[in-house]
Amino acid sequence: MRADLGALLVAVLLAAGCSTAPAAVPSSSPVPSAPVAGRPQPLPPAADVRPVRLRIPAIGVDAPALVPLGLGADHELQAPGRFEDVGWYAAGPVPGDPGPAVIAAHVDSRSGPAPFFRLRDLRDGDQVFVARSDGQETRFVVDTVQRYPKNAFPTDAVYGPAPGSALRLITCGGSFDAAKRSYRDNIVVYASTRWG
Amino acid sequence: MRTLPQRLLRPGGLTAAALLLVALTPVSAEAATAPGPGVGWIRVGHLSPQVPPVDIYFAPFGQAEKVVIRKAGYGAVTPYSSLGPGKYTLSMRPADAAAGTPPALSATIEVAERSAYSLLVFANGPDGTLKGDLVTDDLTAPGAGKGRVRVVEGSAAIAPVSVEGPQGVSLAKDAPYGQTSSYVDVPEGRWPLRLSGGSVKSTADVDVKAGTSTTLLVTENAGALKANPISDGGSLPEPPKLGVETGGGGTAPSSGLPLWPAFAAAGLLAAFVLGRRLVRAR
Numbered sequence: 001m002r003a004d005l006g007a008l009l010v011a012v013l014l015a016a017g018c019s020t021a022p023a024a025v026p027s028s029s030p031v032p033s034a035p036v037a038g039r040p041q042p043l044p045p046a047a048d049v050r051p052v053r054l055r056i057p058a059i060g061v062d063a064p065a066l067v068p069l070g071l072g073a074d075h076e077l078q079a080p081g082r083f084e085d086v087g088w089y090a091a092g093p094v095p096g097d098p099g100p101a102v103i104a105a106h107v108d109s110r111s112g113p114a115p116f117f118r119l120r121d122l123r124d125g126d127q128v129f130v131a132r133s134d135g136q137e138t139r140f141v142v143d144t145v146q147r148y149p150k151n152a153f154p155t156d157a158v159y160g161p162a163p164g165s166a167l168r169l170i171t172c173g174g175s176f177d178a179a180k181r182s183y184r185d186n187i188v189v190y191a192s193t194r195w196g
Numbered sequence: 197m198r199t200l201p202q203r204l205l206r207p208g209g210l211t212a213a214a215l216l217l218v219a220l221t222p223v224s225a226e227a228a229t230a231p232g233p234g235v236g237w238i239r240v241g242h243l244s245p246q247v248p249p250v251d252i253y254f255a256p257f258g259q260a261e262k263v264v265i266r267k268a269g270y271g272a273v274t275p276y277s278s279l280g281p282g283k284y285t286l287s288m289r290p291a292d293a294a295a296g297t298p299p300a301l302s303a304t305i306e307v308a309e310r311s312a313y314s315l316l317v318f319a320n321g322p323d324g325t326l327k328g329d330l331v332t333d334d335l336t337a338p339g340a341g342k343g344r345v346r347v348v349e350g351s352a353a354i355a356p357v358s359v360e361g362p363q364g365v366s367l368a369k370d371a372p373y374g375q376t377s378s379y380v381d382v383p384e385g386r387w388p389l390r391l392s393g394g395s396v397k398s399t400a401d402v403d404v405k406a407g408t409s410t411t412l413l414v415t416e417n418a419g420a421l422k423a424n425p426i427s428d429g430g431s432l433p434e435p436p437k438l439g440v441e442t443g444g445g446g447t448a449p450s451s452g453l454p455l456w457p458a459f460a461a462a463g464l465l466a467a468f469v470l471g472r473r474l475v476r477a478r
Contacts, residue, residue, distance in 0.1 A: 036362045040385030043403055077436035083444055092432045098408055099430025110444040117447065143233040143278050150439035157232040161337045161407075161431035163312035164237065164276030170440050176448030183448070186439040190233035192278035195254065195264035 049094045050133045054086055054103060056169075058126040059118035061086075069104060077102065077170070083109035086116075093165075095130035096138035100162040103130075104170040107183070116171035120145065120187050128167060128191050140167045140191035147173050147185050158188055167191040236281055236307040237333075240265070241273035242288075243350035243374075244319035244326060245416055250288040250300065257283035257304060267291045271350065271415045273314070273426050281309045288317065288326065301326040310335070312429065314411070316348060318374040331376045334409045337431040338381045343404035344428075345387075347377040351416035354393035359412065359423070361387045367412065379409065391421045398422070407431040 054063040068090035072078045080087040088095070089102035106114035122142050131137040148154060158168055167189075174185030240252055249269040253261035254277075265274050283306050287299035301317055312333040321327030338344040347359050347368040356370040361382070367389070368377045384406040391398045391414060400423035404410060409428035414421060 035364065036360050036388065036390045038362045038388050040362065040383060040387045040404075043384060043386055043405065071434065071436055074438060075434075075436060076438040077440045079440055079442045089432070089436070091434050093430055097430070098427035100432060102432070102436075104440050104442055107443045108445065108447040111446045113447055114442075114444070116442065141278065143235045146231060148231065148439070153439040154231045155435060155437055159432050159435035161335055161409075161429055163333055163335060163429040164239070164427070166429075170442065172441070172443035176443070176445045178445065178448075181445060182441060183443045183445070186442075190235075192233070192235065192237065193275045194279075195274065195277040196262065 047134070049097075051088050051095050051101075051103070051130050052133050053129075053131040055129040055131075056122070056126070057129075058123070059121055061115060061118075063105070063115055066103070069102075077104060079104055079106060083114045094132060095140075095167055096132060096136055096165050098165060100159065100166045100168050101130075102159070102168045102170065107171040107173065107187070116169070116187075119169060119171045119189060120147070120173055122169075122189050128169070128189075130167070138165060138193070140165075141194040143190045143192050146188050146190070148188060149174070149185055150183075153186060162192075165193055232310055233278070234280070234309055235278040236309055237276040237278050237312040238284075238305065238307060239274045239276045239314050240268070240286065241314055241316045241348070241350075241413070242268045242270055243316055243348065243413070243415070245270050245350070245352050247300075247319060247326070249291040251291050251293065253287040253289065253295070253299070255285055257285055261285060261287055261295070263295070271413060271422075271424060273411075273413065276312065279307055281307055283307075286315060286328075301328060303328045303330075305330060314348075314376075314428075316350075316374075316376065318350070319352060320374045327374075329374065329376065333411075333428045334379055335429065337407060338409070341406050342381045342383055343406055344379045344381050344409040345402070345404055345412060346379045346410075347371060347412045347414060349373055349375045349377075349414050351393060351414050351421055354396045354416050354419070354421055357391060357393040357414050357421065359389055359391050359414065361389045368414075376411075389423065391423055393421055396421055405430070407433050 051066045063086040067080050067085045067087045069078050069087035083106045086105040093099040093101045095101035105116040107116050108114045122145050124142055126142040128140040169189035171187050172183035173187035174183055176183050249267040251263050252265040254264045255261040286303050288301040289297050289299050312335055314331050314333055316329045317326050334344055349357050349371040352373045355373040358369050359367040365382055367380055382404055384404055387402045387404055389400050389402055398421045402425050408430040410425050411428050413424045
């Protein structure tokens with residue numbers, strides 16, 4: 001069976017080699033083809049697909065629902081309204097679609113840990129699973145974990161274009177500014193699809 | 197009947213098929229300092245019409261290869277896989293062939309950080325052998341309201357191929373088999389495209405979403421031309437600015453108020469220990 005496949009492979013390679021020669025179609029005088037009629041039509045409305053579950057086994061995260069997130073007055077990504085929720089940026093791609101999908105959750109509440117408390121512990125190669133309302137589940141693999149001061153947040157790197165399906169997981173980190181009631185840094189996990 | 201192919205698959209015959217590929221990446225001044233995931237991406241496409249499905253083997257250069265994709269047939273393009281910058285080897289063997297079988301294609305690939313590549317495998321090497329073409333994929337956002345499209349001409353029997361749309365859009369003009377066209381930015385919409393290769397003509401509606409990049413794979417199927425759009429990637433239509441306020445401070449060491457749960461726990465523990473001692477002391 002194996003030898004047959006090999007034989008077939010080579011045989012067709014030789015055959016394909018012949019076919020790359022210019023086709024023996026009588027070369028007619030170049031007739032300018034008529035322009036393509038019509039116009040691009042509006043895209044049909046996108047199906048209502050949402051992420052419905054986030055699992056990060058390495059840090060014990062299993063969020064059974066995700067809330068949609070929007071932008072605030074300063075065009076900043078708004079955090080989930082409740083400390084215990086995990087949210088996704090609904091104006092961006094659904095996780096598993098092309099481009100960088102963004103998921104954010106709190107590192108802690110005022111009294112204790114929140115869903116992304118251990119996000120900073122993720123390492124290159126850890127797996128992240130996102131299930132969607134259409135039944136698809138995408139496995140992402142962590143590429144790197146970075147910490148950025150909020151006043152120097154690299155929006156281009158975090159929110160810029162990405163090949164294939166990518167994921168950004170965001171929470172807070174670093175020291176806590178008690179006066180502002182705000183952490184000084186953000187933790188960003190970059191994840192991509194990976195073979196194997 | 198079998199001896200000829202087997203001889204051709206020996207390492208001697210392999211050298212013709214094997215190919216050294218070196219990625220040429222544009223030098224970018226900001227690349228070294230800009231923060232990001234620190235990886236590159238690769239995917240592989242099978243565009244050799246007469247070649248049966250293959251298994252794809254992959255490894256960092258100098259390490260033992262492992263199967264990463266099984267049974268990729270004509271017209272298939274794998275998903276992207278992220279990987280650290282460096283040199284890698286990639287091989288293709290007939291599906292289910294033993295790992296020790298000499299590969300039909302073997303390539304060395306140099307992957308740069310923050311770059312995405314498609315290794316497209318055509319049957320246009322010497323004597324029709326497999327040949328890999330490493331193309332760099334687009335990682336920039338198209339203009340507002342536009343998407344980016346290019347054509348990979350994967351039809352060997354019907355060639356060259358032109359792909360045109362309305363409003364004067366020309367994605368490929370007499371592209372020979374194995375050619376990857378440059379990206380063209382077009383307004384978002386469902387584009388009615390016309391494919392033509394000699395007397396063979398067909399049409400395809402291709403959805404182009406603003407902020408995304410698409411590769412249109414042109415393949416042949418029983419004397420007809422087919423167009424299969426695959427996504428190269430996408431961007432956020434409205435990228436947020438600034439960071440995200442995702443913490444209440446309850447676990448921050450510098451925060452006074454939220455320490456009460458710790459004190460409460462310590463108090464409970466102390467009471468428990470004391471209680472046990474009292475019980476034992478009786």
